[in-house]
Amino acid sequence: MTAHDPSLHRKPGGLLGWLGFGKGDRADGSAPTAEARPELRGSLRLQQLEDVARFLAAHQLEVNAASLAAGWSYLAGANRDLVRAIDRRIRAREPLTQAWLEEQLGTRDSDQDLATLADLMRRLEASIDEFGKTSHDAHRATSDYHTALEGHVGELEQVTRAGEVISDLANIAKVMLKRTREIEKQMLRSEAQTRALRRRLDEARRSAEEDHLTGLPNRRAFEARFAEEYRDARAAADQLCVAFCDIDHFKRINDEHGHDAGDRVLKLVADCLARLSDDKCHVARHGGEEFVVLLRGTSVEEASVRLEALRAGLAERRLVNRANDRPFGQVTFSAGIADVFTCSDPRSALRAADAALYRAKQDGRNRIALANAEDCETKQATAA
Numbered sequence: 001m002t003a004h005d006p007s008l009h010r011k012p013g014g015l016l017g018w019l020g021f022g023k024g025d026r027a028d029g030s031a032p033t034a035e036a037r038p039e040l041r042g043s044l045r046l047q048q049l050e051d052v053a054r055f056l057a058a059h060q061l062e063v064n065a066a067s068l069a070a071g072w073s074y075l076a077g078a079n080r081d082l083v084r085a086i087d088r089r090i091r092a093r094e095p096l097t098q099a100w101l102e103e104q105l106g107t108r109d110s111d112q113d114l115a116t117l118a119d120l121m122r123r124l125e126a127s128i129d130e131f132g133k134t135s136h137d138a139h140r141a142t143s144d145y146h147t148a149l150e151g152h153v154g155e156l157e158q159v160t161r162a163g164e165v166i167s168d169l170a171n172i173a174k175v176m177l178k179r180t181r182e183i184e185k186q187m188l189r190s191e192a193q194t195r196a197l198r199r200r201l202d203e204a205r206r207s208a209e210e211d212h213l214t215g216l217p218n219r220r221a222f223e224a225r226f227a228e229e230y231r232d233a234r235a236a237a238d239q240l241c242v243a244f245c246d247i248d249h250f251k252r253i254n255d256e257h258g259h260d261a262g263d264r265v266l267k268l269v270a271d272c273l274a275r276l277s278d279d280k281c282h283v284a285r286h287g288g289e290e291f292v293v294l295l296r297g298t299s300v301e302e303a304s305v306r307l308e309a310l311r312a313g314l315a316e317r318r319l320v321n322r323a324n325d326r327p328f329g330q331v332t333f334s335a336g337i338a339d340v341f342t343c344s345d346p347r348s349a350l351r352a353a354d355a356a357l358y359r360a361k362q363d364g365r366n367r368i369a370l371a372n373a374e375d376c377e378t379k380q381a382t383a384a
Contacts, residue, residue: 053207063208082104211285222294229294245333246333248333273291275310280295311368314332319331335357336353
């Protein structure tokens with residue numbers, strides 16, 4: 001498979017064509033509808049996710065918001081301008097790069113398309129649950145009917161005096177019994193297919209919510225977790241802290257050692273922060289060289305102690321670029337921590353943590369700062 005595999009091009013006929021409802025699907029050349037073939041709905045919806053994944057893999061694209069939105073928009077024909085632009089680029093045998101896709105989509109369009117993709121996944125999950133329950137109930141009913149019918153056949157076969165009428169009834173019952181066995185097998189296969197579909201949807205969701213470089217949850221996954229923890233912690237009167245951590249002078253590392261070396265540093269810092277993770281602490285990559293940490297049941301002072309231990313341990317290490325044996329020198333990070341419930345809402349808490357991070361950077365980097373009351377009202381800062 002190459003980056004320009006024609007099998008990954010958008011099929012004619014818009015979304016229906018992509019789903020396989022094209023000409024020639026019936027013997028008379030007409031296109032069947034979803035209603036005419038309900039057993040295909042689950043597999044066709046799953047095919048959408050598989051095609052998007054193959055599109056990203058074939059073009060060697062990262063799994064992130066922009067690439068997922070672009071893959072879905074292109075294959076479904078949802079964004080005509082994007083479809084035409086990608087088709088032109090493929091015909092010219094020019095690569096589809098991450099930067100080019102993001103430029104084509106723009107931030108607002110990317111977020112909107114990703115939200116649409118997430119909505120499709122939620123609807124697919126609901127359909128799978130409904131179909132799975134229906135298949136299970138049908139299988140159980142068929143099994144009960146089969147058992148009862150089998151008993152009746154046995155009784156009929158034992159009657160020897162009723163003549164041909166009883167004999168005919170017994171033969172009809174045998175045919176019905178054979179058919180119920182076939183239906184029961186089909187129900188079992190449907191249940192197995194439903195379980196497989198559920199597993200593959202879970203895999204697709206994990207892929208969409210995981211940062212491909214570090215293996216940590218990505219920003220989208222963090223925001224969902226933050227909303228859940230905020231709701232639960234508030235109901236349980238638990239403490240909740242959020243912290244932004246940013247690698248110091250990361251641009252200089254990329255400039256002096258290259259982006260491959262920068263990626264290795266990102267993974268190293270991610271591994272260090274991941275040591276905090278447990279049932280009460282969640283670490284995610286927020287974007288670029290920035291990470292976010294959510295700590296439940298922990299005060300800002302306790303959170304500061306935990307992050308300080310990691311910061312100090314990393315700062316003591318002297319790292320070497322194995323690709324060329326050149327030393328990286330000291331790799332450090334700065335952090336800002338906020339008590340979520342001292343702010344008016346979750347977004348204010350994120351702004352407060354970001355403001356504290358900005359202050360840590362301004363004060364010399366390689367340090368941790370705690371948010372204050374004013375930080376909750378501070379507009380989001382941009383730390384260099």
